[in-house]
């Protein structure tokens with residue numbers, strides 16, 4: 001926890017005079033820029049003044065307590081007063097309570113925030129002498145931008161199976177279907193990984209820029225080597241309102257090449273297998289969130305979300321957070337262990353599905369399919385599910401991609417395997433890797 005000798009956090013947030021209407025991604029500087037952005041809104045973090053890590057079932061509670069302690073004592077000058085102004089931490093959490101992968105919260109020195117055509121800058125420092133002014137913040141931002149390192153032009157030289165090979169994936173799906181038919185679970189999400197090796201350091205910032213241009217309806221994220229563009233919002237909290245975008249049920253856009261887009265999407269929307277997969281995901285979120293909210297709105301029919309690589313069945317859920325015994329509403333970090341993992345990435349029932357996933361995949365998912373996003377001092381924040389992305393390997397010159405599929409009683413191994421290729425396609429494209437021949 002916090003070193004008692006650590007100095008008080010001092011925080012200044014002010015409107016940013018220059019960046020008001022721009023795309024956040026234009027301000028990326030360096031491969032380590034902390035990133036969360038979509039539709040011109042988002043946060044970028046530069047530098048680092050504090051971090052904390054945790055593993056195990058208590059990882060959310062431990063990191064939430066660390067954030068509360070650090071931010072509660074802050075000397076705060078917030079001239080913006082919007083979710084994401086004031087102190088902010090970016091975070092990524094391991095998918096599994098059994099994972100050896102650390103979950104992390106990182107507090108940057110400077111944050112650039114963008115929302116609805118306005119922009120702001122936040123400067124966080126523990127220097128008691130620092131004069132907290134806009135000019136001071138801009139000078140620090142410039143210094144951090146100059147120090148930042150950015151790689152360009154690396155080429156993908158090899159694509160290899162990861163811990164779950166293509167053959168192992170087919171076998172896992174077949175085994176999963178048997179377990180479902182045997183009545184152990186109703187749905188499980190099984191995934192596989194692939195490692196892309198490059199001839200130079202992974203160009204993280206360039207990859208994020210590319211993803212955000214191609215996948216405009218996804219949330220582009222970059223936190224400490226975890227990067228991607230997710231279409232799925234696990235949970236967003238803004239001024240006491242919680243929102244989520246639940247996805248499950250997928251069709252490769254290539255299906256539209258033969259059938260036509262309209263026929264293909266109609267088929268997806270009507271397919272009982274896909275509808276069932278989707279319903280499990282909705283039910284898991286609403287059941288988890290229900291006790292903590294009032295006025296929960298979940299549509300009775302999903303809509304079809306069109307991305308460049310796939311269509312998804314999608315449902316936007318919204319609710320007011322209910323005050324707890326102390327009169328406060330729960331902050332986003334308190335909600336994460338309640339809603340994660342939904343049946344979009346784990347299964348139904350959750351506990352048993354998690355056990356079977358660990359058994360059939362046989363590897364640690366690490367940060368894949370865990371929550372990734374940001375939290376502010378008031379408990380507002382946005383955490384997406386870390387999908388359609390990858391993790392930079394310790395070598396710095398390889399990135400491990402993950403993709404998974406919801407498996408139900410009617411699932412077929414070959415079709416699910418093909419779907420994992422479609423879900424990895426955004427990262428292949430953003431890294432300039434040739435797409436695998438048959439998929």
Ligand SMILES: C=C(O[C@H]1C=CC=C(C(=O)O)[C@@H]1O)C(=O)O
Nearest residue numbers: 247248249250344403404405406
């Ligand atoms: C598990 C993933 O996607 C989930 C989200 C949307 C659709 C899904 C599906 O149709 O299987 C998955 O539940 C992934 O991208 O790795």
